[in-house]
Amino acid sequence: MKAYKGHIIFTKERSRFEIIENGYVLVEKGKVEGVYSELPKEAAQAEVIDYGDRLIIPAMNDMHVHAPQYRNQGIAMDLELLPWLDNYTFPEESKYSDIGYAKRMYSRFVRDLWRQGTMRTVAFATVHYESTKLLMELFKQSKMGAMVGKVDMNRNSPDSLTETVEDAIKYNEALIQEYNKEDSLVRPIITPRFVPSCTPELLKACGELARKYNLPVQSHLSENRGEIAWVKELEPDSANYGDAYNRYGLFGQTKTIMAHCVWTAGEELELMRRNSVMVAHCPTSNFNLSSGMAPIRTFIDNDISVGLGSDISGGHELSIFKMMVYAIQTSKMHYSADKSKPFLSLSEAFWIATKSAGSFFGKVGSFEKGYDFDALVIDDHELNHDNYPLINRLERFIYIGDDRHILDRYCNGEKVEEPVVY
Amino acid sequence: MKAYKGHIIFTKERSRFEIIENGYVLVEKGKVEGVYSELPKEAAQAEVIDYGDRLIIPAMNDMHVHAPQYRNQGIAMDLELLPWLDNYTFPEESKYSDIGYAKRMYSRFVRDLWRQGTMRTVAFATVHYESTKLLMELFKQSKMGAMVGKVDMNRNSPDSLTETVEDAIKYNEALIQEYNKEDSLVRPIITPRFVPSCTPELLKACGELARKYNLPVQSHLSENRGEIAWVKELEPDSANYGDAYNRYGLFGQTKTIMAHCVWTAGEELELMRRNSVMVAHCPTSNFNLSSGMAPIRTFIDNDISVGLGSDISGGHELSIFKMMVYAIQTSKMHYSADKSKPFLSLSEAFWIATKSAGSFFGKVGSFEKGYDFDALVIDDHELNHDNYPLINRLERFIYIGDDRHILDRYCNGEKVEEPVVY
Incomplete structure (x- = not known):
């Protein structure tokens, strides 16, 4: 049993933060036992890891990111979605037939997720079996959680990224056999790229795989008006x-x-509400690709779950903390036009990024009893130049902090060290 | 004569970057002589400062920032402009009657500008004479350029920030006598806070001061719809x-x-066009305070000059590089609604932040002959993991770089060292 001591902040409900100054998170076998102001008697034997004046918060979850677009992070921001795919994205993804290239880039990508405090990731890989398997191995080595999708696509795509339906099934099955294990932190997810890239036959095959193995599904939906017209x-x-x-x-x-x-x-x-489909809100990408501003308040009001995604490389920003800022700003622009819908509060954005997003992985994203202990230790002394209250310390870290202020990272109860770069 | 060697990038015109790979900026008495691929014969005696594979670009200009809101950077994002002023901003600014508090905060503020590569600043101080003078002294010590305004306000303000018209004139005159020197990097600017804070008598007095001493003027305009209705x-x-x-x-x-x-x-x-009034575009602040999205393309199309402002603490982000990103994103949201107006390109955003903004200070913001040598040396080797072309290296630094990647800073031909924090 371990007790992590510090200033504990998390969100049980979206409307407010739980804050325990100089408190403890008690962890047994990787799961949270509870949070306390004073350690209870039954925890007298617990090893105390004392983080002193630091903040201890749930770790981040990135609900939508394209690992093979890592090289394009922060470049090529001059086009909308469809020409952007053809001119920048597909040529880059084609390089992942080269396993050496994939190892060099994917290992850096995983290291950067670690830096930003993202301990769980829902990732698109590419159409390629070998490099997708490599990405899953790199996540396994890192001891961080991930759902990784071999991308399925067979139309309106360059030859180098086009597969047959038979190959799509064969390679998905191979990855499923190897990685679909109940207790694994790294698991496969069925990933048709988006409707324009997939024939009805391929979509049907993807649906059958998902059902056969009870696997999760990810894709893109209603991002750009040109795309929507094309799907129609x-x-x-x-x-x-x-x-x-x-x-x-x-x-x-x-x-x-x-x-x-x-x-x-x-x-x-x-239909999303009825079918309990989760939204991966990617506000930075939606700005960068001139897509628009997603109506997150409307989703929440309709009990549709939301998480946040960096969407590298449509998005340039890997930090999910910065994604909270962009999500709040996006909702403020909706509020500016229609004041009947309040903008996202900080606790709502935090809850979306942690507990709401985390539910896609299981019991992840909170410090309530039974949750996996996924946590970050924030050392903000550099930002805390005037003895701010705890909630302002968290707010300042979210708005103006960066990876320099993340001292330690935990996933599923284990401390995660910096991943190796090849 | 000095020659700075590296990859030279700047914008003469807004439509494109000037790029000289392994080039030189030749500087004589603080002014740029020219940029060269090979040093000309007449520069044979120049001392060469060789920055090797680094980028050399014009330094940043912050055209709107509230120095006394430094403590509130990254907090208090839950209100619109008018209640935000009353609840967070005015109470904080009131503290600047305490010169010790001012010294602690202002010295940190100036240090942080330095960190972010901002070498020229147009700043609001507070209503207080002593601490405004202190801020001007701190800028002078730093060897960075600034226009600093003692804020004038005498209505709809807390008592602690309300002055008489006579005091406003007296203290402005005192600062003008001391600091309004032709060759100084730090100079006064007439600063009525905004119409709601200033009686007609005070506005009149401000206008007379500006005319009498031929001083520049700064204020706020049409930020928020509630504010506009109030002015009416x-x-x-x-x-x-x-x-x-x-x-x-x-x-x-x-x-x-x-x-x-x-x-x-x-x-x-x-009226702005006719009177050649410059816009300080503060996109981050406009998001954070739910103000809206300024129509920058419209200003440019109407030959209205634009610069970028961090607007701490309505804005949370001090980096003018990140302000370029937000400016592009803002213009992309306008483009998303009306495709007849193209969004800002990277070179346009860079030109706005450098040459366009810099014109407010004189010949600042370019490496053309006769310009003050204000420059940053960017060491992006950490971001350049795959041998990007120079333009992508700059783009990546703007989008995903930070102060860690700024190696050296120059203002008016002099290397600027880290300012002292008290």
Whole structure:
């Protein structure tokens, strides 16, 4: 039994922070036993790890990120989604047929997630089996959690990224056999790229794989108006973009997360609610690709779960703390136009990034009893030049802090050391 | 004569970068002589400062920032402008009657500007004479450039920040006598806080001071819709908010910069154009305070000059590089709604932050002949993991770099060392 001592801050509910000054998180076999102001008698034998004046908070979860776009982080911001894919993204992803290149880039990507305090990730890899397997191995070595998707795509894509439906099934099955283990931190996720990249046959095959193995699903939804118009052309029988996934069993039939949902409304929104599809909100990417501003308050009001995604490299910012800032700013622009819907509060943004997002992995993202101990230790003494109250210390770290202020990282009860870069 | 060697990047025109790989900036008595691929014969005697594979770019200019809101950076993001002023900003600014507090905070503020590579600043101080003088001294010690305004305010303000018109004139005159010297890097700027804080008598006195000493003027304009409605009530005879400054000689009669201009349009915009009033665009602040998104493309199309401002603490982000990112993102949201107006390109954002903003100080912000040598040396080897082209190296530094990647800083030809913190 271990007791982590410091200033404990987390969100049980979205409306407010739980704050225990000079408190303890008690952890047994990787799971939180509880949080305390004073250690209870039954924990008298616990080893105390004393972090003194530092903050101890749940670790971050990145709910949408393209690992093979790592090289393009922070460049190529001059196009909208569809030409951006053709000109920058697909050429870069094609390089991942080279396992040496993949190892060099993927190991840096995993190291950078660690730096930013992201302990759980829902990632797109590429269409390539070998390098996807490598990414899963790198996550395993790192001892951080991840759901990794071999990307499936067979139309409107360059030859180098186009596969047959048979190969898609074969290579997915191979990864599933190897990695779909109940107690593993790194697991596969079914990943049709998006409707324009997948024939109905491929979408059908993806849905069948998800159902057969009860695997989670990720894809993109209603990011850009040009994209939505194209989906309407490609799938004229679908009532909306979401329905084009739903008819193939890829929209909540198993646990599903959809990135963006910038333009989701009406029947599509209702379908998401009914099918318990989670939104991966990627506000930075939505700005950078001129996509628009997703209606997060509307999702919350409709009991649709939301998490935050960096969406590297549409997004340039890997820190989920900065994603909270962008999510709040996005909701403030909606509020500016319609004051009947309040903007996201800091506790709401924090809750979205931790407990709400974490639910996709299980009991992750809170310090309530039974949750996996995923935590960050924040050393903000450099930012705390005037003895700020604890809540302001957290707020300042979120707004103006960076990886320099993250002292230690824990995932599933284990301290995570800096991953090796090859 | 000195020659700074490295990869030289700057913007002469907004439409494109000037890039000289392994080039030289030749500097004589603090002024740029020119940029070269090979040093010319007449520069054979120049001392070469060889920065090798690093980037050499113009330094940043922060065109709108509240120095006494330094403590509030990154906190208190839950209100709109007017209640935010009353609840967070005015109480903090009141503390600057204490010169010890001012010294502790202002010295940190100046140090942080240095860290972020901001070598010229247009700053609001507070209403207090002593601490405003202290801020000017700290800038002088730092050897960075600044226009510093003692804030003038005498209505709708807490008692602790309310002065008489006579005191406003007296203390402004005192600062002007001491600091208004032709060759000084640190100079006064006339600073009525904004119309709601200033009676017509005070605005008139400010306009007269500006004219009498030919001093620049700064204030706030059309930031928030509630504020605009209030100005209309307070100044019913003015055609618009800008006109309320104009009638008192505070809108281009001397060099003028107005922060925000989020809602500026129609006659106000035309008045700005006619009077050559510069916009200090503060996109981060405009998001944080739910103000809205300023129409920068419209200003540029109307030949209205624009610079970028961090607006600490409405803005939380002190880096002008990150302000470029926010400016581009803001313009992308306008583009998303109306595709007839292209979003800001990277070179445009860079030009706005450097040459366009710098024109407020004189010949600042470019490496053309005759410009003050204000420069940053960027060491991005940590970000350059895959041998990016120079333009992508700059883009990556702007998007994902930070103060760790700024190796050296120059202002007006002199290398600037880290300012002392008290």
